[in-house]
Amino acid sequence: MINLKDSIRYTNVVSKNYAFHYNDMKEVLDEFGSEIKKLNLHKNGPLFYSMKNVPMDEIMSVELFMPVVEENITLPDTMYYHSYYSVENMMSTTVWKDYEQDTELAYSALLTLMNQSSLNQTTPMYHVIFSDDSFSYMQVKVGYEKKGEE
Secondary structure: OOEEEEEEEEEEEEEEEEEEEHHHHHHHHHHHHHHHHHOOOOEOOOEEEEEOOOOOOOEEEEEEEEEEOOOOOOOOOOEEEEEEEEEEEEEEEEEOOOHHHHHHHHHHHHHHHHHHOOEEEOOOEEEEEEEOOOOEEEEEEEEEEEOOOO
16 A cells, blocks of 8 residues: 655654665664664654665665754764754555565555656655564655656
8 A cells, every 4th residue: 555645754863874785784774773872862753764876786875864852962973963854745655574575566666656647756765664672664655746846
């Protein structure tokens, strides 16, 4: 199922850019989480990231984001603070189990719907990871507009 009325809206978001081999995703996510903890910041929403490239050479370029409780944060030069992070006019679908395989299916479904509906992609693909001790899932989101609205 695809939700055509979605968005991303968070306050006090910390982000960092990474480039890495796709097999290193877990280590990069762990590293980012460790950096957030070292800065004494407290999570206030789900981790999410934007795919800045199609990893044809197996190297992913992503920006990781984490909403935090704290405001007016001093960060290292490699990290960024967004008082408000908002992306509107998005469509999304949910990936429940096999993230690697099902993410490809999610991309295909979203891009096929855009093509069939005469829509343009306006953002990179975003992955929003929801998890607790017993359950996790991921939403894949992408911004769009009707062709001719550029």
